[in-house]
Amino acid sequence: MIRVAAVGDIHMGPDSRGALRPAFDTLPECADILLLAGDLTRHGTPEEARVVAEEVRDLAVPVVAVLGNHDHHDDRPEEVTEILQDAGVHVLEGRATVVSTAHGRIGVAGTKGFGGGFVGRNAGEFGEPIMKEFVRYSRRCADGLRRSLEELGEQGCEVRVALTHFSPVPETLAGEPLEIYPFLGSYLLAEAIDTAGADLAVHGHAHAGSEHGMTSGGVRVRNVAQPVIRRAFNVYHLQTPEPAAAGTGAGAPAGHAWQSADDPAPGFMT
Amino acid sequence: MNERSTHPTDDAPTAANLEYRVAHLRDRLARGDSAELGVRVEARGPGVLLTGTVPSAQCRDRVLAAAEEELAGVQIHSDILVAQTDSPDHAEELS
Numbered sequence: 312m313i314r315v316a317a318v319g320d321i322h323m324g325p326d327s328r329g330a331l332r333p334a335f336d337t338l339p340e341c342a343d344i345l346l347l348a349g350d351l352t353r354h355g356t357p358e359e360a361r362v363v364a365e366e367v368r369d370l371a372v373p374v375v376a377v378l379g380n381h382d383h384h385d386d387r388p389e390e391v392t393e394i395l396q397d398a399g400v401h402v403l404e405g406r407a408t409v410v411s412t413a414h415g416r417i418g419v420a421g422t423k424g425f426g427g428g429f430v431g432r433n434a435g436e437f438g439e440p441i442m443k444e445f446v447r448y449s450r451r452c453a454d455g456l457r458r459s460l461e462e463l464g465e466q467g468c469e470v471r472v473a474l475t476h477f478s479p480v481p482e483t484l485a486g487e488p489l490e491i492y493p494f495l496g497s498y499l500l501a502e503a504i505d506t507a508g509a510d511l512a513v514h515g516h517a518h519a520g521s522e523h524g525m526t527s528g529g530v531r532v533r534n535v536a537q538p539v540i541r542r543a544f545n546v547y548h549l550q551t552p553e554p555a556a557a558g559t560g561a562g563a564p565a566g567h568a569w570q571s572a573d574d575p576a577p578g579f580m581t
Numbered sequence: 582m583n584e585r586s587t588h589p590t591d592d593a594p595t596a597a598n599l600e601y602r603v604a605h606l607r608d609r610l611a612r613g614d615s616a617e618l619g620v621r622v623e624a625r626g627p628g629v630l631l632t633g634t635v636p637s638a639q640c641r642d643r644v645l646a647a648a649e650e651e652l653a654g655v656q657i658h659s660d661i662l663v664a665q666t667d668s669p670d671h672a673e674e675l676s
Contacts, residue, residue, distance in 0.1 A: 314672065320619075321664075322636040330637070334668040341672065353616040353636070381616060511675060518619035518634060531675055537664045538619060538634030546672035 313414050313470045313551055314341060316372070318544040319348025319515020320536040322381065323362045331366050334543030339371040342546050343412040347400070348515035348535050349379025349423055349476025352391065360391040364398035373410040375401040377421040379476035379516060403474065405455025407463050415469030415551050420459030420507075424477035424500050424514070425449035428493030452477075453499035460507030469551040473504045473512040473530075482524030483534035484517045501526040510549050599624055599655065606651040615643045620661060622648070628656035636664050 316338055321331060338345055345367070352359035360382075367374045382391050392402045401408045403421025410417045427434045427449040436446040456473060463471045478484055478496030487495060495517050504512050505528030512526065515536040522539055524532035535545055603622050610617040617640065620633035629652055635641050641661050648657050 322616075324636065324640075326639040327637045330666050334666055337668045341669070381618075384616065519621065533673075537636075538662075540669075541665045542669050543666045544669065546669055548672050548674045550676050 313412070313417055313549045314343045315346060315417070315470075315472060315511065315513075315547045315549060316342035316344065316544045317346040317348060317474075317513045317533065317535040317547070318537055318540065319476065319513075319534075320350040320379070320518060320538065321347070321363070321366075322350055322353050322537075323366065324353050324359050325362060328362050328365070331543050335367060335370055338544075342372055342544075343414050344410055344417050344419075345370065345372050345374045345544065346419065346472065346474050346513055346535075347374065347376035348474060348513055349377045350381040350515055350536075351376065351379065351395075352382050353384075355382040355385040355387060355391055357387065357390050357394060360394040364394050364400070367395075367400060368398040370399075373401065373412070374399065375403065375408060375410065375419045375421065375474065377403050377423050377474050377476055379423060383423075403459075405452070405459065407459035409463065409466055409468055416467070418463035418466060418468030418471045419474050420456055420463055420471065420509070421474040422452045422456045422459075422500075424452045424456070424475040424479070425497060426477060426494045427497035427499060429481045429496070429498045432492065433498060434493060449497045449499055453497065453503040456500060457503035457507045460504065460509055464508060470510040470549045471508065473500075473509045475500055475512070475514045476516050478514045478517055478520070478524075478532070478534065479504055479512055480524045480526055480532050483514065483520050483522065483532055485521040486519040487517050495520075501528075501530075501532075504528070504530050511547060599629075599652075602652055602655075603629060606648055609647055609651060610644060613647065615640055615647070617644055620644055625658065628658055631657065631659045631661050634662045634664050638663055 351363045395402050405422050407420040434446050436443050479500035484495050505526050509530050512530050512532045518536050518538040520534045522534050607622050623630050
């Protein structure tokens with residue numbers, strides 16, 4: 312079993328320094344990997360990125376991230392990426408990474424993604440140059456996700472996870488105004504996920520949305536925006552096809568003080 | 582819920598100009614120091630309701646200060662939450 316922890320939209324700044332670290336320090340007890348689903352900062356400044364970097368530096372589990380639209384606001388996404396990478400974070404945009412853990416190899420394909428909307432209510436590549444570029448950009452993000460997932464499929468990972476900031480499905484936007492759905496995600500991401508295959512899709516961006524969704528191809532989608540999950544991160548248990556050989560990465564033994572929702576212990580907190 | 586009311590002015594807001602003032606507040610929250618795209622601002626009768634989750638208590642204070650400035654004379658109701666940072670106590674099984 313692979314244990315995936317994920318959170319997005321943590322929007323850190325100097326006044327939230329250290330807020331998540333106590334919870335992140337518990338990760339080895341309950342997860343094999345931490346995914347960060349974008350909007351890690353408020354304005355995408357190096358100063359804010361350094362707060363995020365310190366929050367996850369030297370964690371006992373691997374950390375994989377994509378950036379969000381907030382992380383682009385200061386027009387320095389490369390600098391933000393570099394600061395996070397220096398702290399050991401795998402930052403993905405149109406590419407994949409494979410992390411070896413004690414419970415198996417986890418493949419993560421990541422892109423920020425973009426908007427455009429969902430089937431029947433989506434933007435088309437037509438008209439003004441800026442409108443066409445809007446759709447083309449979203450398509451490039453989705454193509455990068457599909458290619459990355461396909462690459463992972465050839466590498467025999469125990470599980471494959473699609474990590475985005477924008478949503479691939481409308482279900483996990485439930486709670487947001489319908490009128491802004493085209494700015495919250497794109498069906499192109501879901502099409503990429505279903506074409507290449509994945510075991511789980513994780514995104515953020517929609518603070519007022521809902522946690523649970525599924526692509527039309529049957530891939531589970533989880534909106535892990537911090538305002539949605541209302542905690543420092545959520546954990547998803549993914550069954551592996553067969554027991555994995557011992558990994559070489561930074562995985563930790565299964566937790567003993569930490570329970571599955573399906574197997575609550577006496578005194579289980581809800 | 583917190584309720585804050587600034588001193589009413591002689592020129593009480595009409596429904597129409599309240600709508601634009603709400604829009605201006607949203608713009609300010611999105612582009613300003615707070616970058617709070619996740620705060621919803623909605624007219625509720627003569628007042629305004631703020632909802633959403635922000636990353637810190639300081640962010641919440643900045644949002645409320647901006648709202649009081651942009652919507653002077655309007656009763657402001659705040660249901661803004663600060664993001665919770667607890668570890669989860671269970672996992673979801675995906676079979």
